[in-house]
Amino acid sequence: MGDRERVEYEKGLRAAVLAGQESAWRTLYDAHDGDLRRYVSWRCGGITDLADEVIQDTWMTAVRRIRSFDPAAGRFVGWVHGIAALTLKNHLRKRRRSNIKRRELVEVPAASEVHGDDDRPLRTAQALAELPPRYERVLRCKYLDGQAVNTIAKSWNESPKAIESLLTRAREHFRIAYERLGRSDG
């Protein structure tokens, strides 16, 4: 589908959803739910209950705010992913706050006694949430979409060397955030 056709198609679907047509909404939902689930699951470090909450809140926000979706500004899938990223940030913030409150109420053993691999998924999710958008995007292309460096370079209109350098910086940024989160939890 060409871009002009895609814009008109998504405009038509948006108008139909605003008029309350369930079939139009189902078309959007079925086309993008699988992809959204993969993305959110990756961003949540594989934590199932967190991913379920984020996915549900994302779709509810999308259907309520469909009027603000502008097909000319970008694809529906990108818009929904943006909502998911913000929703996840809010959920992680709430979890951090409730963990802090719990620690104030309960005597917490030393980090070395508690932390094994249990907190790895949550730290992964938190570290990914701290990444600048460009770093998150390149890591997503590499790890979630499984794209080779040359493929990413071609679709981003950059040289393979530039993408390799970006990947290195993104991984380093992630590693620093991940380790810092491990120290601050302890």
Next chain:
Amino acid sequence: MDELDELLVPSHAEDGRREQVWLKTAGVLRRRRWFRRGRIVVALAACYAAGVASMHYWPASRQSLREVASAPVKDPSQPKSPVDPYQNDTPHQIERWAGLADGKKRLVLYRRAGDGFLSRGQEVSALRCYKQALDLGGPAALAVREEDTWLMMQMKIARQREKN
């Protein structure tokens, strides 16, 4: 694979609650539809009340009715403004008219019936009429237009892909 790669490689995404999430979002759409209908009813009721009030407070409006009744009759030889013969017909009726028509008119009527069915949420009937319109239109009719409904666009794009 180093530790960083292990952290960033995705695990399997669950889809157990897919239908549950769908039902919740569909509920929002249903409430939206009812809210729109309620707004239309309220607007119509307000218009009715305004009309009744104007009849009550301005008795001179009854005088003007007599003036309208005595206005001269139009000359029947004068050309009339074009009237849409199908404006009060249901999509079912328009589809029947399409079956009896020929040429371009048949195509236009099938498309119109499809639009009518789709606006009433009857997608299967809309699909049937759009299919007829596209079968009659040939390759030229597959170009996506701005005034196409989303369903018509989807069908045109699918046919273009089949051709290619």
